Amino acid sequence: MITLTEENYIKAIYHLSNNGTENVNTNAIAEAMSTKASSATDMIKKLSEKNYADYKKYQGVTLTEKGKRVAVNIIRKHRLWEVFLVEKLNFTWDEVHEVAEHLEHIKSDKLIDELDAFLEHPTHDPHGDPIPDKDGNFQHIDKIVLAKANIGVAYKCVGVDDTSTAFLQYLDSNGIALGTMITVMHKEPYDNSVKIQLKDSEIVVSQSVAKNLYLKKI
Amino acid sequence: MITLTEENYIKAIYHLSNNGTENVNTNAIAEAMSTKASSATDMIKKLSEKNYADYKKYQGVTLTEKGKRVAVNIIRKHRLWEVFLVEKLNFTWDEVHEVAEHLEHIKSDKLIDELDAFLEHPTHDPHGDPIPDKDGNFQHIDKIVLAKANIGVAYKCVGVDDTSTAFLQYLDSNGIALGTMITVMHKEPYDNSVKIQLKDSEIVVSQSVAKNLYLKKI
DNA sequence: AATAATTTTTAGACTTATCTAAATTTGTTT
DNA sequence: AAACAAATTTAGATAAGTCTAAAAATTATT
Ligand SMILES: [Mn+2]
Ligand SMILES: [Mn+2]
Ligand SMILES: [Mn+2]
Ligand SMILES: [Mn+2]
Numbered sequence: 223m224i225t226l227t228e229e230n231y232i233k234a235i236y237h238l239s240n241n242g243t244e245n246v247n248t249n250a251i252a253e254a255m256s257t258k259a260s261s262a263t264d265m266i267k268k269l270s271e272k273n274y275a276d277y278k279k280y281q282g283v284t285l286t287e288k289g290k291r292v293a294v295n296i297i298r299k300h301r302l303w304e305v306f307l308v309e310k311l312n313f314t315w316d317e318v319h320e321v322a323e324h325l326e327h328i329k330s331d332k333l334i335d336e337l338d339a340f341l342e343h344p345t346h347d348p349h350g351d352p353i354p355d356k357d358g359n360f361q362h363i364d365k366i367v368l369a370k371a372n373i374g375v376a377y378k379c380v381g382v383d384d385t386s387t388a389f390l391q392y393l394d395s396n397g398i399a400l401g402t403m404i405t406v407m408h409k410e411p412y413d414n415s416v417k418i419q420l421k422d423s424e425i426v427v428s429q430s431v432a433k434n435l436y437l438k439k440i
Numbered sequence: 441m442i443t444l445t446e447e448n449y450i451k452a453i454y455h456l457s458n459n460g461t462e463n464v465n466t467n468a469i470a471e472a473m474s475t476k477a478s479s480a481t482d483m484i485k486k487l488s489e490k491n492y493a494d495y496k497k498y499q500g501v502t503l504t505e506k507g508k509r510v511a512v513n514i515i516r517k518h519r520l521w522e523v524f525l526v527e528k529l530n531f532t533w534d535e536v537h538e539v540a541e542h543l544e545h546i547k548s549d550k551l552i553d554e555l556d557a558f559l560e561h562p563t564h565d566p567h568g569d570p571i572p573d574k575d576g577n578f579q580h581i582d583k584i585v586l587a588k589a590n591i592g593v594a595y596k597c598v599g600v601d602d603t604s605t606a607f608l609q610y611l612d613s614n615g616i617a618l619g620t621m622i623t624v625m626h627k628e629p630y631d632n633s634v635k636i637q638l639k640d641s642e643i644v645v646s647q648s649v650a651k652n653l654y655l656k657k658i
Numbered sequence: 659a660a661t662a663a664t665t666t667t668t669a670g671a672c673t674t675a676t677c678t679a680a681a682t683t684t685g686t687t688t
Numbered sequence: 689a690a691a692c693a694a695a696t697t698t699a700g701a702t703a704a705g706t707c708t709a710a711a712a713a714t715t716a717t718t
Pocket of ligand 1: 322327
């Protein structure tokens, strides 16, 4: 039996480790979980004892296959609930994250399978992130971050890295949503801001925006 | 801020106290929560400190107005989720209780209001229990228990007291559901079993069934 | 009204997840 | 290679919720 807190740590490690592929250090986990390093160490030990992670003192942590399965399953639930909230309950994409953070921990296979079917097996969540299927498989979108896009090329917005209300509302008020066409006009070397062309406007976005917006070549 | 455990105790007290009207003793609470009396005492003290309940040592406990509001709100959420599971996700009435027990603790006013609207403001849950509205008001159905029904009178099944899988599946396999017409044919004094007439069958049910099935005169 | 039975509370202990402060290990610089 | 800095772990505390065993209060019975 796995606790809610263990699930949250496993999910955090999964994201920090680039989908379970890389080693993660204690401080990064503590920061992601908004706790202290000592708390992270305690939990890492526990996850290791329960075979969710491999851990050697001072050497960081990696998820085991068992740990990765747990992580992907929680992510599946999180993203399906996000779709439900937006598609069925009139939530906006900046409102769903916090509620999904709790709904993702409800344990019922039937619930999540039926929800998946009810939503007609969605493949992506409201932020453009892929939804793993029942077996944990999902397709990796070939996306790049706006900051690394090429000048003059036409892209489509396919995702965001930051799902905070502040960032998503910023995008809303600037007419950027999933599917929006974007052409990079100019990159300012001084502050790494980027001038982009939208359908009927041209705007300048800061580096932090450019680093959190994912695009795909058309 | 209220914890999940506090919410569960408050709900249990509400049900044990006949909707917040009567005094409840420690042992009853412990039994309902499947814990020991000492644990119940600790929690009662805490609920009292937080003004969810009035408590005098050895004299039992009653919910305050604040406590009742919390209880009714959780019951509202529990029952709305049960409707959702049955109406939208193909759950049967014997499958919903356990999942709703967890969903009821998700904290989001928007979530529950939108869910209510999405379900078109249902007034009763899959077990025939009334769903409180946003302000905590709900109509009390004028129901009687089968054990106290009169012989020869036509009734309609409007609810159950026991929501366990075993009991609900028993009803399913005997052709009894919400809305089923029932006429009492005979009450056996020896074991308090009851012979009832359904649409095209006549069956005998035990006292424990008769005490858990609610009827309404047509 | 005294005794017995039942109910309830208290005392002390355990677990989970957290914290601060101190100790240890690793890495970086001179 | 020694010293310093940064990252990590350990030690000891705390809060929530639970437990067992024992003490206290209430209720029932003679
Ligand atoms: Mn979570
Ligand atoms: Mn998302
Ligand atoms: Mn519950
Ligand atoms: Mn119900």
